[in-house]
Amino acid sequence: MSGDTILNIRDLKKTFHVRSDGKTHEVHAVNGISLSVQRGETLGIVGESGCGKSTLARVLLGLSSADGGSVTLNGEDLLSRSRRHMARTRLKIRMVFQDPYASLNPRRSVGDSVAETGDIHRIFPTRAERTKQVGDALDQVGLGAKFANSYPHELSGGQRQRVGIARAILPVPDLVIADEPVSALDVSIQAQVLNLLADLKSRLGLTLMFISHDLGVVAKISDRVAVIYMGEVAEIGPARALFTDPRHPYTELLISAIPRPDPSHRITGAVEVSEPPSRLQKLTGCPFRSRCPRATDICATTSPEVREVAPERFVACHHA
Amino acid sequence: MLSVENLVVTVRHGPEIVRGVSFAIEPGEILGLVGESGSGKSMTSLALMGLLPPTLSVTGGSVTLDGADITHLQPHERVRQKNGKVAMIFQEPMTSLNPVLRIGEQIAEAIRVHDPGTPPEPRARELLDMVRIPDAAHQLDAYPHQLSGGMRQRVMIAIALACRPQVLIADEPTTALDVTVQLQVLGLIRDLCDRLHMGVLFITHDLGVVAQLSDRVAVMYAGKLVETADVGPLFRAPLHPYTQGLMDCLPDPTSDAVDMATIRGSAPRPGDIPDGCPFAPRCDRATATCRTGPVPWVQGPDGQTAACHFPLNTKVSA
Numbered sequence: 001m002s003g004d005t006i007l008n009i010r011d012l013k014k015t016f017h018v019r020s021d022g023k024t025h026e027v028h029a030v031n032g033i034s035l036s037v038q039r040g041e042t043l044g045i046v047g048e049s050g051c052g053k054s055t056l057a058r059v060l061l062g063l064s065s066a067d068g069g070s071v072t073l074n075g076e077d078l079l080s081r082s083r084r085h086m087a088r089t090r091l092k093i094r095m096v097f098q099d100p101y102a103s104l105n106p107r108r109s110v111g112d113s114v115a116e117t118g119d120i121h122r123i124f125p126t127r128a129e130r131t132k133q134v135g136d137a138l139d140q141v142g143l144g145a146k147f148a149n150s151y152p153h154e155l156s157g158g159q160r161q162r163v164g165i166a167r168a169i170l171p172v173p174d175l176v177i178a179d180e181p182v183s184a185l186d187v188s189i190q191a192q193v194l195n196l197l198a199d200l201k202s203r204l205g206l207t208l209m210f211i212s213h214d215l216g217v218v219a220k221i222s223d224r225v226a227v228i229y230m231g232e233v234a235e236i237g238p239a240r241a242l243f244t245d246p247r248h249p250y251t252e253l254l255i256s257a258i259p260r261p262d263p264s265h266r267i268t269g270a271v272e273v274s275e276p277p278s279r280l281q282k283l284t285g286c287p288f289r290s291r292c293p294r295a296t297d298i299c300a301t302t303s304p305e306v307r308e309v310a311p312e313r314f315v316a317c318h319h320a
Numbered sequence: 321m322l323s324v325e326n327l328v329v330t331v332r333h334g335p336e337i338v339r340g341v342s343f344a345i346e347p348g349e350i351l352g353l354v355g356e357s358g359s360g361k362s363m364t365s366l367a368l369m370g371l372l373p374p375t376l377s378v379t380g381g382s383v384t385l386d387g388a389d390i391t392h393l394q395p396h397e398r399v400r401q402k403n404g405k406v407a408m409i410f411q412e413p414m415t416s417l418n419p420v421l422r423i424g425e426q427i428a429e430a431i432r433v434h435d436p437g438t439p440p441e442p443r444a445r446e447l448l449d450m451v452r453i454p455d456a457a458h459q460l461d462a463y464p465h466q467l468s469g470g471m472r473q474r475v476m477i478a479i480a481l482a483c484r485p486q487v488l489i490a491d492e493p494t495t496a497l498d499v500t501v502q503l504q505v506l507g508l509i510r511d512l513c514d515r516l517h518m519g520v521l522f523i524t525h526d527l528g529v530v531a532q533l534s535d536r537v538a539v540m541y542a543g544k545l546v547e548t549a550d551v552g553p554l555f556r557a558p559l560h561p562y563t564q565g566l567m568d569c570l571p572d573p574t575s576d577a578v579d580m581a582t583i584r585g586s587a588p589r590p591g592d593i594p595d596g597c598p599f600a601p602r603c604d605r606a607t608a609t610c611r612t613g614p615v616p617w618v619q620g621p622d623g624q625t626a627a628c629h630f631p632l633n634t635k636v637s638a
Contacts, residue, residue: 048498048499048500049469049498156586157357158586159586186356186357186525186587187356187525187527187566187569187570188356188565188566188569188582188583188586188587189356189586190569191569191571191580191581191582191583192582194571194580195579195580195582198578198579213498213499215499215573216570216571216572216573217571219571219573220571220572220573220580221571239573240573240574243573243574244573244574253500254499254500257499257500257502257503258499258528259499259502259503259506259526259528259529259531259532260528260531260532261527261528261530261531261555261567261570262531262555263531263532263551263552263554263555265531265532266531266532266533266551267503267506267507267510267532267533268510269507269510269511269514270452270504270507270508270510270511271503271504271506271507272504273500273501273503273504274500275468275470275500275501
């Protein structure tokens with residue numbers, strides 16, 4: 001892919017060992033994912049619970065080790081970094097968490113929480129500069145410097161998530177990973193926060209990785225979307241094209257299952273939808289084949305490679 | 321059949337959380353109750369069940385089931401009641417199920433308490449068949465952790481059905497589930513509602529779910545209903561600006577608009593609710609009229625009703 005690649009993930013693997021029924025099973029949470037993120041773009045990551053999307057975020061942040069593959073940020077290797085090195089990369093990749101209630105320390109003022117990363121890395125030369133930068137960050141997220149002395153319990157859910165975002169942009173990082181940042185918010189507030197993220201992206205030139213189970217939200221905010229299934233990339237493509245013309249049968253299934261606010265498509269009775277296989281099971285071939293209407297013999301034996309089926313459209317399917 | 325009249329729920333020594341809510345549910349009908357967090361929708365449902373937390377109580381209005389007043393019945397009195405039962409399922413099945421009991425035992429327990437004349441084991445198998453759990457006989461021996469999220473929610477529904485309820489209250493039962501699994505559970509609820517001729521109160525914040533499942537919809541804001549309508553008219557021509565605002569906030573990935581529509585500000589906290597229309601501070605149509613006094617209920621052309629001085633999609637002038 002051309003352009004200015006900021007993050008490059010190649011064949012990333014993370015395996016967990018899980019004991020169940022007296023046996024140890026290998027769960028390939030991330031099973032050879034390759035992705036790249038261009039500077040200034042929003043890459044959406046979508047998939048059902050347990051697909052490995054949050055494990056991917058944890059590996060990128062260094063909260064979890066990888067078992068294989070490579071990750072580079074601005075060409076610099078992230079996986080073999082030493083402790084001291086890692087501390088520095090933490091300034092460059094930042095996280096916005098799902099639950100703004102749980103991710104803020106209730107006993108610290110909003111200003112202290114926002115300044116925390118900067119304090120650790122001693123980026124503020126003076127007390128006055130710290131106050132100014134914290135105020136600026138709070139202004140950027142639409143709260144205003146006056147909130148610096150507030151405590152989380154005084155804020156609404158939407159305001160807390162704005163604090164969560166302010167923490168991630170002081171100092172401005174190379175990459176912000178937002179893991180389900182609006183899932184805990186009401187729809188009216190969700191739209192406000194999504195607009196804020198889009199606005200910050202253009203004002204500060206942020207690069208964003210937006211992880212969610214909600215394909216509608218992901219497709220709305222992202223430039224490109226990667227659909228993950230059972231730890232593998234099923235499809236990557238431009239957001240709108242992927243949403244309106246899905247090429248992988250799994251993407252199709254996800255889109256068809258979104259409840260649309262349109263009563264003319266009402267549910268009239270029991271619906272049969274296949275469920276994903278257990279992650280403890282060892283799979284051969286295509287991980288989606290047990291649920292796939294297009295599956296044939298080759299899907300059982302050969303794991304499909306991600307290939308370009310149309311310009312910018314990458315799909316891991318033998319029949320796409 | 322289930323009729324709620326002017327229900328008021330109050331925090332002890334504190335504000336009203338539910339401020340006069342009225343609706344009715346007929347057999348075989350799904351009423352979707354939509355509202356954002358803090359709107360009072362969950363407290364309304366707990367009040368119907370007699371399960372309000374100790375610091376809250378019903379201080380006004382009534383709940384009647386087939387004409388019998390059940391407003392102030394204690395839980396043990398509700399169990400003894402032969403007819404007129406209300407059952408409830410919750411958002412997170414894992415926190416409602418006992419992790420160390422096999423699911424067959426948990427279903428049988430509900431049958432022994434609520435349906436003492438029936439032999440528990442065959443009935444438990446029948447209930448699992450009803451909620452479309454494949455291989456019921458085998459699944460009765462499973463522990464909750466061995467089931468997927470969708471299967472656990474089915475088990476919860478089976479337990480709820482053990483008392484042969486006339487009304488099922490479902491409080492965000494699919495919010496924690498993946499979309500594909502959600503679709504199955506919604507289909508199951510529709511199917512059971514039709515087959516058992518049971519009324520369903522389905523509480524959700526998701527307008528998409530409401531559109532696909534409900535027959536009628538009630539929209540709740542700051543402890544009050546602001547609009548009720550059949551599902552078709554509600555989505556075609558809502559009267560209340562809040563209802564319209566909620567619909568506009570839904571992400572539409574196929575639209576070209578860069579910015580998503582929002583509702584400015586946030587909902588008031590209980591005890592902080594302004595005089596007049598509670599939505600007025602966030603409403604583009606609000607005038608001085610909206611900020612004081614009671615709000616009139618207006619009727620739309622397709623039977624929609626809304627509490628608004630300046631409703632949308634109607635010729636009623638102010």
